[in-house]
Amino acid sequence: MQRKSFEIPKALVWASYQDVRRNRGAPGCDGQTLKMFDQQRDRNLYRIWNRLCSGTWFPPPVLEKRIPKSNGRERILGIPTVADRIAQGAIKRFMEGKLDPIFHVDSYGYRPGKSAHDALKQCATRCWRYSWVLEVDISAFFDHVRHDLVLKALEHHGMPKWVLLYCRRWMEAPMQSCENGELINRTRGTPQGGVVSPLLANLFLHYAFDLWMEREYRGVPFERYADDIVIHCSRMSDATRLKSRLSDRFSSVGLSMNAGKTNIAYIDTFERRNVATSFTFLGYDFKVRTLKNFKGELYRTCMPGASKSAMRKITETIKGWRIHRLTDKSLLDFAKEYNAIMRGWIEYYGKFWYRNFSYRLWSAVQSRLMNVALLRSERRSNAASGMFMT
CATH class of the missing domain: 3.30.70.270 (Reverse transcriptase/Diguanylate cyclase domain)
Incomplete structure (x- = not known):
């Protein structure tokens, strides 16, 4: 050989x-x-x-x-x-x-x-x-x-x-x-x-x-x-x-x-x-x-938090999901599709200042989910009005 x-x-x-x-x-x-x-x-x-x-x-x-x-x-x-x-x-x-x-x-x-x-x-x-x-x-x-x-x-x-x-x-x-x-x-x-x-x-x-x-x-x-x-x-x-x-x-x-x-x-x-x-x-x-602090007292310290550019990228990504057009999907469908991505963001950027990052992230998502809820509410309201008029 x-x-x-x-x-x-x-x-x-x-x-x-x-x-x-x-x-x-x-x-x-x-x-x-x-x-x-x-x-x-x-x-x-x-x-x-x-x-x-x-x-x-x-x-x-x-x-x-x-x-x-x-x-x-x-x-x-x-x-x-x-x-x-x-x-x-x-x-x-x-x-x-x-x-x-x-x-x-x-x-x-x-x-x-x-x-x-x-x-x-x-x-x-x-x-x-x-x-x-x-x-x-x-x-x-x-x-x-x-x-x-x-x-x-x-x-x-x-x-x-x-x-x-x-x-x-x-x-x-x-x-x-x-x-x-x-x-x-x-x-x-x-x-x-x-x-x-x-x-x-x-x-x-x-x-x-x-x-x-x-x-x-x-x-x-x-x-x-x-x-x-x-x-x-x-x-x-x-x-x-x-x-x-x-x-x-x-x-x-x-x-x-x-x-x-x-x-x-x-x-x-x-x-x-x-x-x-x-x-x-x-x-x-x-x-x-x-x-x-836990007593409600203010103090100053160096604290790392998600950068402005990172938050900008995250917000742009969420915008790209076009949540306002998902009016035919349930919240469960939304969670299945995007939870893994959001979990990854939280695991990386929420490591040191979890409350701040999770608040900023959920604010970006919830404002769009609220728009979906309002659209659905208007549809139901219009449908009910139509039924009343007939």
Whole structure:
């Protein structure tokens, strides 16, 4: 029996397939859905494993998908095919077991056992101890990741040559335009939407940011969720100097900070003029708010709540449901159709200030349900009038 070039366990491919089934997702450039893949599942999985082991897995182009952003711009995703997602997932599982233990404790994005809520909770705790926050925004981060630095980091951690081979191929895979099908070659960046991309992005920022902070600003706390970063400072002057040095650091690794979105904010119960007094992190606005305790007494504290942009998106989504036209459906029908979506919103945005978010959410829904009830009431009233007149 001929020995394979690379020893890749079949179990990795099978586990990755199970991950892809759970996550579902849209088809890539070949149009193959998961249902179509499953029609010859065993044969397809064997082909993936065989080609990975022989070094002949060449990823097809990723399919461009444009997602509108709240600022009017678009986020560009690169969607791999179902088969390529499985191949990426197998290699990602191999790498993750070796790389995740070395990552910084305050790196939260796309890591086993860590979540956005963990990052938000730590951020809220530190806002009570530090008065100033540097909110960092990296311009088009996933589009500017340097391939040579990622491969250098992988090699530094002793990754076998087949890992380097496939990571290079995935990072360099062309993108197929969603408008005309044209192939766009890539010399930097890692496709947002790829299975392996978040892990490679974390590895890149582990060296570009996390370890740099440990070396240059030991003791200065931060939270990083992928490329969303918040740094806590005791004084405004500290935050200003750090902002300048961080800009230079990012420039040295091929990144740049978004000047319009990288801000310094003052978060304290003592009022201060001519400075920003809030910042946004992972869909939450952090600011000092006036609240009531269980005795009804007022007090001021930093409390994270659903951001204005998040509430805007939620309201637009609810408007899109066109509840006012559902006059032929019962409340039970409405609940069956939309409860899962609303439950997801509450689970994410109601974590820290449940009463406030649930009130804002139900206000948006109930006002529309009231209109439906009024329309039904008018119909019944008109029907009764008609019966009386006859």
